[in-house]
Amino acid sequence: MKKLLMFLCLVSFCVNAQSEDEKQLRNIYDAALTQGKAYDWLNYLSNQIGGRLSGSVQAEQAVEYTKTQLDSMGLDRVWLQPVMVPKWVRGTPEFAYFESTPGVTTNVPICALGGSVATKPGGLKANIVEVQGIEDLVALGREKIEGKIVFFNRPFDQTLISTFEAYSGCVDQRYSGAAEAGKYGAAGMIVRSMSSRLDDLPHTGAMSYGETPIQNRIPAAAISTKGAELLSTTLKLNPEIKFYFKQNCEQLEDVKSFNVIGEITGSTYPNEIMVVGGHLDSWDLGDGSHDDGAGCVQSMDVLRLLKVSGYKPQRTIRVVLFMNEENGLRGGNEYAKVAKEKNENHVFALESDAGGFTPRGFSFDCSAANFEKIQGWKNLFEPYLIHMFVKGGSGADIGPLKNPDILLAGLRPDSQRYFDHHHAANDTFEHVNKRELELGAAAMASLVYLVDKYGVVPVKKIKR
Amino acid sequence: MKKLLMFLCLVSFCVNAQSEDEKQLRNIYDAALTQGKAYDWLNYLSNQIGGRLSGSVQAEQAVEYTKTQLDSMGLDRVWLQPVMVPKWVRGTPEFAYFESTPGVTTNVPICALGGSVATKPGGLKANIVEVQGIEDLVALGREKIEGKIVFFNRPFDQTLISTFEAYSGCVDQRYSGAAEAGKYGAAGMIVRSMSSRLDDLPHTGAMSYGETPIQNRIPAAAISTKGAELLSTTLKLNPEIKFYFKQNCEQLEDVKSFNVIGEITGSTYPNEIMVVGGHLDSWDLGDGSHDDGAGCVQSMDVLRLLKVSGYKPQRTIRVVLFMNEENGLRGGNEYAKVAKEKNENHVFALESDAGGFTPRGFSFDCSAANFEKIQGWKNLFEPYLIHMFVKGGSGADIGPLKNPDILLAGLRPDSQRYFDHHHAANDTFEHVNKRELELGAAAMASLVYLVDKYGVVPVKKIKR
Numbered sequence: 014m015k016k017l018l019m020f021l022c023l024v025s026f027c028v029n030a031q032s033e034d035e036k037q038l039r040n041i042y043d044a045a046l047t048q049g050k051a052y053d054w055l056n057y058l059s060n061q062i063g064g065r066l067s068g069s070v071q072a073e074q075a076v077e078y079t080k081t082q083l084d085s086m087g088l089d090r091v092w093l094q095p096v097m098v099p100k101w102v103r104g105t106p107e108f109a110y111f112e113s114t115p116g117v118t119t120n121v122p123i124c125a126l127g128g129s130v131a132t133k134p135g136g137l138k139a140n141i142v143e144v145q146g147i148e149d150l151v152a153l154g155r156e157k158i159e160g161k162i163v164f165f166n167r168p169f170d171q172t173l174i175s176t177f178e179a180y181s182g183c184v185d186q187r188y189s190g191a192a193e194a195g196k197y198g199a200a201g202m203i204v205r206s207m208s209s210r211l212d213d214l215p216h217t218g219a220m221s222y223g224e225t226p227i228q229n230r231i232p233a234a235a236i237s238t239k240g241a242e243l244l245s246t247t248l249k250l251n252p253e254i255k256f257y258f259k260q261n262c263e264q265l266e267d268v269k270s271f272n273v274i275g276e277i278t279g280s281t282y283p284n285e286i287m288v289v290g291g292h293l294d295s296w297d298l299g300d301g302s303h304d305d306g307a308g309c310v311q312s313m314d315v316l317r318l319l320k321v322s323g324y325k326p327q328r329t330i331r332v333v334l335f336m337n338e339e340n341g342l343r344g345g346n347e348y349a350k351v352a353k354e355k356n357e358n359h360v361f362a363l364e365s366d367a368g369g370f371t372p373r374g375f376s377f378d379c380s381a382a383n384f385e386k387i388q389g390w391k392n393l394f395e396p397y398l399i400h401m402f403v404k405g406g407s408g409a410d411i412g413p414l415k416n417p418d419i420l421l422a423g424l425r426p427d428s429q430r431y432f433d434h435h436h437a438a439n440d441t442f443e444h445v446n447k448r449e450l451e452l453g454a455a456a457m458a459s460l461v462y463l464v465d466k467y468g469v470v471p472v473k474k475i476k477r
Numbered sequence: 478m479k480k481l482l483m484f485l486c487l488v489s490f491c492v493n494a495q496s497e498d499e500k501q502l503r504n505i506y507d508a509a510l511t512q513g514k515a516y517d518w519l520n521y522l523s524n525q526i527g528g529r530l531s532g533s534v535q536a537e538q539a540v541e542y543t544k545t546q547l548d549s550m551g552l553d554r555v556w557l558q559p560v561m562v563p564k565w566v567r568g569t570p571e572f573a574y575f576e577s578t579p580g581v582t583t584n585v586p587i588c589a590l591g592g593s594v595a596t597k598p599g600g601l602k603a604n605i606v607e608v609q610g611i612e613d614l615v616a617l618g619r620e621k622i623e624g625k626i627v628f629f630n631r632p633f634d635q636t637l638i639s640t641f642e643a644y645s646g647c648v649d650q651r652y653s654g655a656a657e658a659g660k661y662g663a664a665g666m667i668v669r670s671m672s673s674r675l676d677d678l679p680h681t682g683a684m685s686y687g688e689t690p691i692q693n694r695i696p697a698a699a700i701s702t703k704g705a706e707l708l709s710t711t712l713k714l715n716p717e718i719k720f721y722f723k724q725n726c727e728q729l730e731d732v733k734s735f736n737v738i739g740e741i742t743g744s745t746y747p748n749e750i751m752v753v754g755g756h757l758d759s760w761d762l763g764d765g766s767h768d769d770g771a772g773c774v775q776s777m778d779v780l781r782l783l784k785v786s787g788y789k790p791q792r793t794i795r796v797v798l799f800m801n802e803e804n805g806l807r808g809g810n811e812y813a814k815v816a817k818e819k820n821e822n823h824v825f826a827l828e829s830d831a832g833g834f835t836p837r838g839f840s841f842d843c844s845a846a847n848f849e850k851i852q853g854w855k856n857l858f859e860p861y862l863i864h865m866f867v868k869g870g871s872g873a874d875i876g877p878l879k880n881p882d883i884l885l886a887g888l889r890p891d892s893q894r895y896f897d898h899h900h901a902a903n904d905t906f907e908h909v910n911k912r913e914l915e916l917g918a919a920a921m922a923s924l925v926y927l928v929d930k931y932g933v934v935p936v937k938k939i940k941r
Binding site: 042043046047171172174176209210371373396397398400401427429430433446447448449452 | 506507510511635636638640673674835837860861864865891893894897910911912916
């Protein structure tokens with residue numbers, strides 16, 4: 014009888030907890046969808062400030078604006094964390110054409126890759142050799158590459174349902190193409206834009222010269238997908254065409270910038286820190302609405318939604334707007350470094366950096382025990398059409414916080430349209446839907462609430 | 478031992494069937510994402526033809542174009558099914574303003590509702606009374622309504638996750654508002670546009686005067702959501718403002734049009750018919766890309782994808798492009814009527830009429846036994862992020878086919894952006910994403926394949 018009573022009490026506790034959680038999630042979603050601030054903040058970031066390349070005036074304006082907004086939210090603490098960031102500048106607009114016969118030219122849309130060197134002031138004109146990836150360079154050898162422009166043209170695999178997987182399968186061309194082609198004496202490199210679409214917009218993005226000495230670095234640019242198709246077709250008809258491009262981008266001295274941070278101090282475990290964040294910098298071609306203005310304003314709204322919905326967190330909840338994800342990850346690294354120096358105990362971090370589209374779920378980088386625990390919350394998210402709880406990556410900026418105990422997570426929105434806009438001139442405010450953005454903020458706040466309420470499972474320290 | 482062997486054989490059969498199905502779905506998706514034709518067809522329908530209001534030249538062009546395309550697909554049979562459809566025309570652009578003080582006017586965007594009568598040639602000017610729904614009319618009574626324009630202004634409930642639910646909660650105002658307000662002597666009616674967004678676009682849509690005699694019908698128009706907000710605010714400041722609007726739409730005589738039909742004859746059960754379809758007509762303000770060009774081209778591609786992926790259906794698979802869903806449902810009714818007359822055995826029908834967005838799942842209108850059977854296929858769809866298999870409606874055009882045996886289904890795409898475009902001038906091609914559209918076609922073809930392969934569960938006929 015006593016056992017039965019205990020069992021009934023336990024059942025009743027579980028049912029009550031569940032219905033309390035249901036109510037709290039409903040409150041969070043109602044607040045996000047009727048009094049969310051994410052969309053207004055994004056409007057300002059995108060339309061009043063614009064693209065926020067690290068080291069730019071706009072990046073500093075964004076630091077100031079978001080700090081002011083956090084200050085107005087009645088948080089327990091708001092501060093700026095200094096960090097030195099690279100300052101790469103695009104310079105005057107890039108220009109490119111190919112020449113089928115001398116004097117007969119066709120313009121194609123290009124943009125310099127972030128971190129690339131400039132061409133010589135008069136531009137670079139050379140024969141072109143098309144490859145489907147870095148692995149093709151070996152087969153061609155120096156003889157067929159030297160003095161030419163290498164054109165990396167492996168497209169996205171459209172059969173992959175996640176466009177991020179398609180991106181992962183191509184982006185080595187953009188990131189390492191110039192360094193690798195340079196080893197064979199290439200004079201320059203052009204890469205097909207990392208995009209799911211056929212259109213006229215070039216997509217920029219980070220590249221690295223690796224260990225290449227400065228004097229051996231070759232200029233690198235992205236060409237629009239339609240430009241790439243045209244170039245490839247023309248090359249098949251006439252392999253002797255010349256390609257010309259001109260860009261005068263430049264890597265300047267590092268400058269000082271900031272991570273923007275605000276927190277609600279935990280009522281019970283103030284020393285257990287939960288981070289929610291996105292990155293405040295963006296590329297310069299669009300206004301960085303999806304990448305990653307969306308993630309910043311959603312993260313800011315997570316703290317506001319918890320307050321508005323009347324929840325008092327047990328743990329310290331900290332919003333971090335990281336500086337310089339795109340071309341350096343300096344903000345993410347600095348944040349983790351300072352956290353370590355201060356011996357801060359980070360138990361959870363969640364990043365939104367995959368666009369402001371309808372949220373489909375989360376990916377988790379965590380222990381099996383924590384993943385199992387999280388699976389138990391899936392049914393709470395079902396009414397909100399959140400269905401993907403997967404093991405996988407989290408976010409670039411929170412990656413440096415990784416340790417065996419921490420639970421890292423990333424918001425996973427619908428990915429179909431992300432690479433239509435990613436790093437291109439059309440990553441702009443009008444392509445973000447208000448409700449989709451707000452649903453993302455609500456999903457994030459809901460997860461933060463649950464992790465705060467139920468805690469994470471500590472990993473047993475193994476004695477060595 | 479014998480039992481064990483039988484069990485092992487059964488397990489092996491199930492596993493093989495499962496992996497054969499996995500392979501077939503993969504083939505369908507690969508074909509849709511790399512050689513789908515839906516997007517090209519939609520481009521033609523939207524950009525070469527445009528809005529396809531029943532009875533319009535464009536609707537007839539769409540009949541001709543889609544028939545030609547079906548003819549070119551190597552189907553077993555393609556034909557046109559005649560149907561008389563209503564012909565309502567908008568006439569010259571509508572015009573509206575409100576007058577705060579005599580001579581001081583503010584223009585607001587409106588459009589006539591489909592089926593509305595015109596105002597008198599000089600337009601209608603009257604005082605305005607705002608209500609939050611039809612139920613408010615009783616409380617106001619004839620005294621406060623007579624001679625005035627009734628302004629229905631209940632907005633979408635933004636807390637609902639499905640925008641279709643929000644639409645359902647408001648659309649009675651648009652559909653029946655004029656008939657109901659007319660009973661109290663109203664001179665006209667204006668309804669807040671059925672939209673999730675705040676913007677300047679009026680959204681048209683069907684309305685009905687019910688039993689109202691012709692001479693008592695009052696003109697009805699939709700006002701943009703921002704117009705509605707402005708009007709409501711102004712009314713609070715000054716309830717005596719006058720509202721003016723002018724429209725010269727007209728209901729003409731019915732004209733002849735067609736359902737466009739094509740089929741692959743079943744190899745084993747040619748008399749069991751499976752329908753997949755959308756509606757070819759649209760409203761006239763945009764080009765009808767989401768509503769329902771998308772559903773038409775997806776349905777056409779279902780038959781092509783099955784062919785391309787090498788599947789030979791056992792049952793007859795029929796694509797039906799229904800005419801006149803928007804303002805009459807004549808095509809759907811005619812199709813069901815003819816099917817009954819011919820004693821055709823329809824076992825399954827699937828409609829896509831909720832936009833060309835990322836598919837999230839299907840809703841089913843069917844017996845419990847069939848729903849249970851379908852649930853067993855859920856895991857096959859998981860790799861494609863199809864997660865919603867719900868009981869509920871299917872589609873307006875296939876509704877008339879309903880009987881206890883048939884399995885009716887509707888594609889359920891992500892709904893967040895649907896009512897940003899629905900029946901408005903921005904329901905246009907550039908708002909349809911190629912991959913999202915193709916994923917919908919692939920999901921539909923996959924369901925058709927599974928239903929064809931495994932059949933539906935017949936309902937036991939109960940003797941009376």
